[in-house]
Every structure is written in C-alpha cells, then in structure tokens.
Amino acid sequence: MSVLAVASLIFSLLWLGGAGSLLAILLGAAALLRVRRTRQAGRGLALGGIVLGVLGLLAASGMGLIFGFAGQKAATTRRADIVLGAAGADGTTSADITYAFGDDTSQETDAPLPWRRRATRNLNGLDVLQLIVRNKGRAGTVSCRITVDGKPVKTATATGANADAACVYNAIAVRPH
Numbered sequence: 001m002s003v004l005a006v007a008s009l010i011f012s013l014l015w016l017g018g019a020g021s022l023l024a025i026l027l028g029a030a031a032l033l034r035v036r037r038t039r040q041a042g043r044g045l046a047l048g049g050i051v052l053g054v055l056g057l058l059a060a061s062g063m064g065l066i067f068g069f070a071g072q073k074a075a076t077t078r079r080a081d082i083v084l085g086a087a088g089a090d091g092t093t094s095a096d097i098t099y100a101f102g103d104d105t106s107q108e109t110d111a112p113l114p115w116r117r118r119a120t121r122n123l124n125g126l127d128v129l130q131l132i133v134r135n136k137g138r139a140g141t142v143s144c145r146i147t148v149d150g151k152p153v154k155t156a157t158a159t160g161a162n163a164d165a166a167c168v169y170n171a172i173a174v175r176p177h
Contacts (some may be wrong), residue, residue, distance in 0.1 A: 002042030004031035008049025015116030092140030
C-alpha cells in the first residue's frame with residue numbers, strides 16, 4: 001500500500017482551510033506516479049485524495065469569494081435616507097413601538113398611528129434597521145414598513161391582541177424588493 005496515497009486521502013479529509021486540499025492533490029499525484037512505477041496498491045486512494053482535494057480547493061475558493069464580497073459590502077458606508085413607518089387598521093389607533101437605527105434604539109408607548117420616523121444616516125452592510133409595532137388592543141391590525149432611499153425594503157403585518165409586526169433590515173442579509 002502506498003504511504004503517499006494514504007497521506008493524500010487523509011489530507012483531503014483534513015482540509016485545513018484549503019492547505020490540506022492542496023497537499024492532498026500533490027501527494028495524490030506523486031502517489032499515482034509511484035504506484036504506476038512500482039505496481040504498489042493504492043491507486044484508488046490516490047485518486048480519491050486528488051478528487052477530494054480538488055473539491056476542497058473549489059470550496060475554499062468559493063468561501064473566499066463569498067466572504068470577500070460580504071466583507072467588502074459590510075465595509076462600504078453610504079449616506080441613506082431611512083423612513084420607518086407604522087400603521088393601524090380595523091380600529092387600531094395606537095401601539096407600542098420599538099425602533100433602532102443600528103445600535104441607537106428607542107421606544108414609544110401608546111404611540112398614535114399612523115407613526116413615522118425619518119433619518120439620514122451613514123449606513124454600512126453591518127447596520128441593522130429594526131421596527132417592532134405591538135398591537136395593544138383586543139383586536140385590529142398593525143403593520144410596519146422600512147424604506148431606504150425611497151425603496152420599501154421590509155414590510156410586515158400582524159393581527160390580534162398583543163400581536164407584533166416586526167420589520168428588520170440588513171443590507172447584506174436582505175436584498176431590497
């Protein structure tokens with residue numbers, strides 16, 4: 001049995017952030033040459049190490065692209081016009097409202113509906129906008145809406161006593177619709 005073939009398979013399984021995959025490919029190729037020359041057993045292990053190594057490198061490359069894109073988007077800061085809005089229907093005229101622009105959180109009890117807050121902020125991909133509207137009545141409907149630069153990015157509706165309409169927006173996690 002070829003020691004290089006066994007090592008190739010082991011390194012392909014270890015992965016090690018892509019380094020194990022690269023070692024698996026190199027050791028697998030060396031094992032194939034040695035197995036062919038010496039007629040040792042281990043051709044299948046060497047091929048398995050090479051195939052898994054290639055798959056591991058592809059996975060590492062894909063993850064690098066994904067995290068690179070997410071990191072770049074998170075680091076991008078832009079000035080944004082943000083509007084948070086709440087409304088009531090079916091007899092609901094007030095609600096408890098909790099809202100946040102990033103880590104700046106505020107709360108209003110028994111706020112009259114319709115309700116609206118507008119802000120112009122520096123917004124990056126890590127910032128979270130949040131609006132929670134709680135129906136304090138026995139019946140009725142409450143809704144929330146987050147708009148960024150004139151585009152609605154999140155809406156929600158809830159019906160019934162103590163029902164919460166929750167809108168949460170993050171530029172990386174949610175694409176505007």
